[in-house]
Amino acid sequence: MSVSREQLMRYHDGDLPEAEAREVEAAIEQEPALLEELEAYSELGSFVRAWDQANAGKLASFDVTDSVLAALEPPRARVHSLLPRIATWVSLSAAIAAGSVLVVRSWSAAPMAPPGAGSGESAEHGELAPPTASAPGLAAVLAAVGEELPKLPPATIESVDFGSNTGEVFVVSTDSSETPVVWMPDDAEPDEDNEDRSESL
């Protein structure tokens, strides 16, 4: 008689009917291999029972919530790792903003004399530099934002002495200014030492 593995397992578990169990026992007596397989089932059962007893406490305390939170732990760690990067970008943004403010302030600063712009009796000649597309001055910046500077009175000529020469005083008005002018036509005799000096420039 041939015994299937299912029958052998059910025999091991005591689930076979009496008649069928007798048949299995007869087959085991004829085939020692079936006996060895039956003993293997017994050992496997003992192992499972021993493991079950050893992990009974763990199984009883198993919590689905803890398992889910444990699964979420890696993303939380990723959030922490982003903090230095965020700090870097914030620092860079602050640096760029501070630099921009300084640039704007330096653009709106007025032209000033170079350091140590000369003193003493003799005149100090400046370098002849071509005008550049200069930055808008403070007046232009304020005008751009709609603010008005207090209107200053134009330069005024308080007194003039033409000596033995003739001349006239008038004001040249432009859209942005009124400039006083002293005009002295020089049609008289040349100076004794009126040599040409313009070439030195």
Add this chain to the structure above:
Amino acid sequence: MKRVSLALCSLVAALTLPAYAGKERAAAGAANAPSAGSAAPAPSARPGAEQPLLAEVLILHATNEQKGIDPRIGKLPELGKSPFSNYDSYQVLDRARLPLKKDAPQNLKLPNGRTLQVRLLDELGPDSVRLSASINRPSGKEFLPLLEVKAHVGQAFIVAGQSHKKGILVLVIRVVK
């Protein structure tokens, strides 16, 4: 840690580079002449910092040689108005900055051999002065004995008309800081 160091280096660079750029721009701006009669005073580069007052003298040669306006003159709309518009060519002959100090007249030799003397008479305010100007011949004789002007910083006045090489001299004198 490397990122923090990089951020700090960037911060230092961003804070220092514009300051250097500002210095260069200010030095370059010292050579530029804004509108001669600009009513707006030239603002000081450092608020509250005491800077010496200067008389910036721009010496122009006006002719009718069809050379046009020297681009180094910059914005000077007065040249488009009469009687300056009677000349079609303006060349920069010289530019000088004379420190304005009381009891310390400053002399500048003009291309025609004469001497311009500028002197601070009074400081009427932080940005307002009274100054005098005169022009003497090489022989010592006076050509323009005395001219007294009241001006704010950034404002200018013009002395023109002296004959020079088929044209005239135009002196644009501006108070600057």
